Amino acid sequence: xxxxxxxxxxxxxxxxxxxxxxxxxxxxxxxxxxxxxxxxxxxxxxxxxxxxxxxxxxxxxxxxxxxxxxxxxxxxxxxxxxxxxxxxxxxxxxxxxxxxxxxxxxxxxxxxxxxxxxxxxxxxxxxxxxxxxxxxxxxxxxxxxxxxxxxxxxxxxxxxxxxxxxxxxxxxxxxxxxxxxxxxxxxxxxxxxxxxxxxxxxxxxxxxxxxxxxxxxxxxxxxxxxxxxxxxxxxxxxxxxxxxxxxxxxxxxxxxxxxxxxxxxxxxxxxxxxxxxxxxxxxxxxxxxxxxxxxxxxx
Ligand SMILES: [Fe+2]
Numbered sequence: 001x002x003x004x005x006x007x008x009x010x011x012x013x014x015x016x017x018x019x020x021x022x023x024x025x026x027x028x029x030x031x032x033x034x035x036x037x038x039x040x041x042x043x044x045x046x047x048x049x050x051x052x053x054x055x056x057x058x059x060x061x062x063x064x065x066x067x068x069x070x071x072x073x074x075x076x077x078x079x080x081x082x083x084x085x086x087x088x089x090x091x092x093x094x095x096x097x098x099x100x101x102x103x104x105x106x107x108x109x110x111x112x113x114x115x116x117x118x119x120x121x122x123x124x125x126x127x128x129x130x131x132x133x134x135x136x137x138x139x140x141x142x143x144x145x146x147x148x149x150x151x152x153x154x155x156x157x158x159x160x161x162x163x164x165x166x167x168x169x170x171x172x173x174x175x176x177x178x179x180x181x182x183x184x185x186x187x188x189x190x191x192x193x194x195x196x197x198x199x200x201x202x203x204x205x206x207x208x209x210x211x212x213x214x215x216x217x218x219x220x221x222x223x224x225x226x227x228x229x230x231x232x233x234x235x236x237x238x239x240x241x242x243x244x245x246x247x248x249x250x251x252x253x254x255x256x257x258x259x260x261x262x263x264x265x266x267x268x269x270x271x272x273x274x275x276x277x278x279x280x281x282x283x284x285x286x287x288x289x290x291x292x293x294x295x296x297x298x299x
Pocket of ligand 1: 031218
């Protein structure tokens with residue numbers, strides 16, 4: 001029997017064992033910015049409930065192995081905002097595995113230990129599956145409303161270095177709030193990235209095999225490749241009501257954008273986005289076709 005035939009037989013056996021399909025699905029939410037709206041009209045508060053409640057339900061209704069928020073889940077990180085979103089996840093997310101990485105807005109008002117006590121989340125951690133290593137990191141400063149750029153503390157950076165080294169050739173999917181400098185749209189601008197003195201790109205560059213970096217913060221869809229990494233930045237939900245669906249299958253990773261088609265939710269998004277504090281609608285947030293889908297076949 002030729003070695004080619006042997007390869008084909010082992011491929012068939014492996015495919016059969018894995019059901020020839022997608023092995024892991026993740027659905028990812030960009031900056032959500034659930035706001036407390038202290039002085040808002042009753043009408044605007046009702047619009048808030050319908051939009052954010054509707055979006056969370058739509059998110060959790062998507063069947064996936066992991067549901068991930070890329071941070072800025074709340075607008076100011078106030079207790080009442082954090083409690084609303086995490087109560088909703090608990091109430092509507094039975095059977096779902098929800099993972100939140102911190103965004104700068106989430107960390108504006110209370111210490112991170114208090115946020116994590118409300119959310120029940122870890123600040124940074126990893127999950128190893130058969131197909132990939134999922135890594136979730138914290139790139140935020142603590143209670144600093146003036147400097148909204150990113151940083152990664154030395155202890156976490158050392159941990160990340162080790163996780164990436166141990167991943168060897170296995171694909172890594174790394175989730176964080178802030179972009180890597182000079183990669184996705186606007187990440188060349190001050191505070192629209194992890195500050196260069198904390199840049200984790202040198203750690204990422206050392207990884208062997210493919211890597212995927214998912215971030216938010218800049219409120220624009222953008223997908224770029226840098227060496228053996230693909231970087232996927234996702235727009236804010238109020239600008240572009242949509243989620244990213246990541247599918248990991250044998251030898252392939254793909255990303256697509258699932259748009260929310262409900263006209264009422266789209267109307268509410270525009271209305272709220274124009275009428276809330278600490279949020280500015282972003283022109284050009286949708287991006288081009290190349291910022292919406294990605295398919296990478298691993299050789
Ligand atoms: Fe944001």
